[in-house]
Amino acid sequence: MSRDWIHPRSLQEALAVRAERGAVPLSGATDLLVRHRGVAGTLPSLNAPIVWIGHLQELTAVTADEDELRIGAAAVYTDIAAHPRTPAILRQTIAELAAPAIRNVATVGGNIGNASPAADAVCTLYALDAEVELASVTASRRVPIAEVITGPGQTTIGDDELITAVYLPLGQDEFWFYRKVGTRRANALSKLALAARGRLDGRRLADIGVALGAVAPTVVRSGELEHRMRGAAADDIAVMRDELIAGYLALVNPIDDQRSTRRYRLRVTENLLSELFDRRLPFSLEGSAEHRGSRSPRR
Amino acid sequence: MDNAISREVERVDARAKARGETPYLADRIFENRLYARVVRARVPRGTIVNRNTPSLPPEYHYITAADVPAGGKNCVRMIKDDWPVFAETEIRYYGEPIGLLVGPDRQGLAELLEQFEAAVEYRKREAAVNLEEGLRLKGGPIHGEDNLFADLHTSKGDPERTLAEAARIIEREFHTGHQEHVYIEPQALVGTREDGKVTIYISTQCPFYVRKAVATTLGVAAEDVVIVQTPTGGGFGGKEHYPDVLATAVAVALTKINRPIELILDRMEDLEFTSKRHPSRVRYRVGLDESDNIVALDVDMVLEAGAYESSSRVVLQRGMFSSNSVYEFPNVRVHGRAVATNNVPADAFRGFGAPQGLFAAEMLMSQVARELGVEDVELKQRYLLRQGSTTLTNGRIHEEVKLPEMLNHILNESGYRRKRSEYGAGNGRGIGISLFKHGSAFTGNGEPEIIKARVRIRKRADGRPELLVANVEIGQGVLTTFRKIVARVLDIPYTEVVYSNHNTAQVPDSGPTCASRSVAIVGYLLQQAAEKLKGRLQEPGEFEVEQVYEHPAHLHWDAETLTGDAYPAYSWGVNCVEVEVDPLTYEVTVTGVWTAYDIGRAIDEGVVRGQIVGGAIQALGYAGLEKLQNSEGRFLQHTMADYCIPTSLDFPSVRYTLFDNPYQYGPFGAKGAGEVVFDGIAPAFGAAVQQALDREVAHIPLTPEYLSELADGTDSAFHAQRPARTADAEPATTTP
The missing domain is CATH 3.30.365.10 (Aldehyde oxidase/xanthine dehydrogenase, molybdopterin binding domain)
Incomplete structure (x- = not known):
């Protein structure tokens, strides 16, 4: 078994192993090894070689320049949350993600690579216009996150590629709203989630991103509906809200599963969208910093 | 006697456990040990047509019913002998043991297990996987002619006549679900031979139960079997009888294999296949006279027992005897049934039937009060049992009952009356109260x-x-x-x-x-x-x-008619739970828990506090979070990620007050405390949610999914809290 666990000295070496042997990258292992675990005293049933990447400094750094934040694919959530330039909505998402022990080892790259529709951080990354950097031995490309994840466990990552970083644009947002509905208060998986952020220009919405998690095979975000919202004033949103909600509900397709029901997910998705459009867009609260970023209080 | 004994001391086991130094069975290494895995059926109901037993590598063994020694018996002796150690041909539940694989290497065993389980051919039968299907005899009876492991009656007064003559009848029906124990240490044992005797080291609540079961299976004298209890990481009833199931299997293997054999269940295996709390359905008919006095109670209780009887008859009795809570009604009739289904057998779980009976009884009282337009506390106070009262089994309440002062204390401490009126109905906030009792010791005789x-x-x-x-x-x-x-x-x-x-x-x-x-x-x-x-x-x-043991002379019990003193004494409780329901997500936040108990006298207040807080949190999980959903004979939730028990963030601190009331036949006046602390939380929670939503609550767990459906009705004020539009937009595509 040990020969199938490769410990490269550099990213280049890791990419080579990926290309040559189809090795699966592993860092925190909080998803991969749970998924493939055997009973106590047995090894996980992985049928591909493993390339360990958690120690590669090229992949673990979180850095920022004026315009964007670069999160290494193997950066752990604790470190991402600690970076001063990390957007507040992502920090809040991480605060509600799993448990401290998991946040200390789980990585953003793993979350994207696993492509679970219920992955908490992924939903927020959609809302934040994240781009994913994919590298192979010979090339590197940046792709919007929605073009990387195509379904549960399905991605467009090439057989010779590794996720090397995630890029987030910085400095634009004025408001955000995040709500995860989990199975309990802490260390919980999502039944559904909504992440929204944006910016006002005077009294109009200059920009908005709305992402819905765990209610469809992939995170749902609609360029068309967001386009209709751009430039809208408070009155416009009040007029459009029913149509907007109907538009989103037509895009989601939740399932009945061991954690919740389709009916509940639809109902709460609708409620959260109503909350967003009716109360969380800060048209009437200009200058009121405390309402600029929020998570709906648990009552 | 003073209550100096109650003063908290340091628990003798605390330091080693907090430091992780206590040696549980998985920490011990027995020389020359082999490992075992249970080979399980992969159909919920059917017969084995062909086992197609694969061949074994050297040093591996496969043990089945055929290996039960002559003179022994292929059964797990609990109360009845119906539960086989290894299924021979008939399969009654998914995961039922059909054999035991034993070998030196766990990886090797895992691979063999897959082969052995996959090789078996079954003739499948239609399975009955819930209480209603069991009662309907879906797929034909599993047990006897009628699927009933127990069919019991008890009554007092003249319920027939008073129900027939009642001015008014109020009817209600309540349901409770399965619950898994989730003890921290999974089921674990090591069987070996010492001085020629089968010797079992085991995580258990009841070493002598294990001994009785193993001796019966092997057909040897009880004295020829030795059971050693090892430090046990929690039980909650899950290690009352279930260890017998595993110990008998290993004991059979020990007749063939002369080496120590370790059988420790993996967490997922433990979650999916060990016993659970009995689901229940309780129907009431309440007879009232012209002045709205309750004159008669008619109770129809059904517990879902699962595939084998285990302790269901006795759990049912405790459930039945709890079905009027702490109230004295002149005429009562209780019909109880324990119905067989193709689920894992249900067995003991903290409360042992009482939580089911008390949830139903207390919710009933709050709903009768709603219907009569009186405050539920006022209604309950009219009927409280007192010293000298007649129980529903025609026994006596022998002790002083301190419920009135306990109730007053809780009403004041929680601010119940003020909050009850302030929160109104359906405004997303609520507060509920329950009163209850729990009989210490075994039921009846x-x-x-x-x-x-x-x-x-x-x-x-x-x-x-x-x-x-x-x-x-x-x-x-x-x-x-x-x-x-x-x-x-x-x-x-x-x-x-x-x-x-x-x-x-x-x-x-x-x-x-x-x-x-x-x-x-x-x-x-x-x-x-x-x-x-x-x-x-x-x-x-x-x-x-x-x-x-000498039974106090004033106690009498007739096991045939289920009449007399069902318990030597009772512990009593009053619980109050306050909640807020999120109008967007229907998640319930518990904002306060107030409890009062009469457990006679605490032997150690620290130990009792542990019971109170732990019992309350476990019961809040039962009431609001923990759901086991059956799909074609298997539970959908079989990981800790999907079967969610509460964390410390889920519920607030639990306040408690003890009412000293020494019991003559208890040590320094003490009565039982381990279960009464579980019993009353669910109905207090239910009553609080009922107020928050202005909706009658009929079942637990009260998940956000269930609450969203309750709130979707039309006449609830809670409805107005939600955004106006309703979600009738059903996407055209179907669920994958």
């Missing part, structure tokens, strides 16, 4: 006729007293409380008392560790035995004193 507990205290040569009892520490604190009882009689430090022998060959059978009986019954025997030892600790050499 269990203590004098079945258990006949016996304890001994040995005066050791070094002058220290050593406790010889069968009761064991499962996290509840008995290592400390038993020591305190004896130390106080002998007027020595509790740390001087030795209590470390948990070997059935060396201790007398003082009965199982369950039923809120350890302190109440066995603790009292120890107090009596210690009295015999008093003044003799300085005597030279080693000697023992013994005490045997």
Whole structure:
């Protein structure tokens, strides 16, 4: 078994192993090894070689320049949350993600690579216009996150590629709203989630991103509906809200599963969208910093 | 007697457990040990057509029913002998053991297990996987002609006539779900032979139950089997009988294999295939006279027992006897049934039927009050049992009942009346109250006729007293409380008392560790035995004193008609739970829990506090979070990620007050405390949610999914809290 666990000295070496042997990258292992675990005293049933990447400094750094934040694919959530330039909505998402022990080892790259529709951080990354950097031995490309994840466990990552970083644009947002509905208060998986952020220009919405998690095979975000919202004033949103909600509900397709029901997910998705459009867009609260970023209080 | 004994001391096991130093079975290495895995059926119901048994590599063994020794019996003896150690042809539930694989390497065993399970061919039958399907005999009866493991009646007064003549009848129906114990340490044992005897080291609540079961399976005398309880990481009833199922299987293997065999369930295996709390359906007809007085109660209780009987008959009895909570009605009729289904057998779980009966009874009272337009506390107060009251089994309440002062205390402490009116109906906030009792010790004649507990205290040569009892520490604190009882009689430090022998060959059978009986019954025997030892600790050499259980003469029970004193004494409780329901997500936040208990007298307030807080949190999980959903005979939730028990963030701190009310036949006045602390939380939670939504609550768990459906009705004020539009937009595509 040990020969199938490769410990490269550099990213280049890791990419080579990926290309040559189809090795699966592993860092925190909080998803991969749970998924493939055997009973106590047995090894996980992985049928591909493993390339360990958690120690590669090229992949673990979180850095920022004026315009964007670069999160290494193997950066752990604790470190991402600690970076001063990390957007507040992502920090809040991480605060509600799993448990401290998991946040200390789980990585953003793993979350994207696993492509679970219920992955908490992924939903927020959609809302934040994240781009994913994919590298192979010979090339590197940046792709919007929605073009990387195509379904549960399905991605467009090439057989010779590794996720090397995630890029987030910085400095634009004025408001955000995040709500995860989990199975309990802490260390919980999502039944559904909504992440929204944006910016006002005077009294109009200059920009908005709305992402819905765990209610469809992939995170749902609609360029068309967001386009209709751009430039809208408070009155416009009040007029459009029913149509907007109907538009989103037509895009989601939740399932009945061991954690919740389709009916509940639809109902709460609708409620959260109503909350967003009716109360969380800060048209009437200009200058009121405390309402600029929020998570709906648990009552 | 004063209550100085109640003062909290350091638990004798606390430091080692907090430091992770306590050696649980998985921490111990038995030389030359083999591992075992249970080979399980992969259909919920059917017959084995062909096992197609694959061949075994060297050093591996496959044990089946055919290996049960002549003179033995392929059954797990609990109360009945219906549960086979290994299924022969008939399969009654998904995961039922059909064999045991034993070998030197766990990886090898895992691979073999897959082969062996996949090879079996079955003729599948239609399965009945819930209570209603069991009652309907879906797929034909599983047990007998009618699927009923028990069909019991008890009554008092003249329920027929009073129901027939009632001015008004109110009817309600309540449901509760499965619950998994989630003890921290999974089921674990190592079987071996020592001095020629089958010897089982095991995580268990009841070493003598294991001994009885193993001896029956092997067809040997009980004395030829030795059971040693190892430090046990929680039980909650899940290690009352279930360890017998695994121990008998390993014992059969030991007749073929002369090496230690370790069987420790993996967490997921434990979650999916070990026993659960009985789901219930309780129907009531309440007869009222012209002045709206309750004159008669008609109760129809059904418990879902699963595939085999196990303890269901007795769980049902406790459920039935709890179905009028703490109220005295002149005429009562209770019909109870335990129905077979193709689910894992349900068995003991903290409360043992009482939580089901009490949830239904307390919700009923709150709903009758709603319908009559009175406050539920006012209605309940009219019917409270008092000293001298007649129970529904025509027994007596012998002790002073302190419920009125307990209730007043809770009403004041919680601000109940003010909040109740302030929150109104359907505004997303609510507060609920429950009153309840829990009988200490075995039901009916269990203590004098079945258990006949016996304890001994040995005066050791070094002058220290050593406790010889069968009761064991499962996290509840008995290592400390038993020591305190004896130390106080002998007027020595509790740390001087030795209590470390948990070997059935060396201790007398003082009965199982369950039923809120350890302190109440066995603790009292120890107090009596210690009295015999008093003044003799300085005597030279080693000697023992013994005490045997004597049933108090004022107690009477008729097991045929289920009439008389169902329990020697009761512990009493009042709980109050306050909630807020999120109008967007229907998630419930518990904002306050106030509790009051009469457990006679606390032997140690720290230990009791542990029971109260732990019991409340476990019960809030039962009431609001923990859901097991059956799909074609398997639970959908079989990981800790999907079967969610509460974390410390889920619920607030639990306030408690103890009402001292010494019980004549308990050690220093103590009664049971382990279960009453679970019993009343769910109905208080239910009543609070009921107010928050202005909706009648009919079942637990009260998940956000269920609440969203309740709130979707039209006439609830809670509805107005939601955004106006309703989600009728159903996407055209279907669920994958």
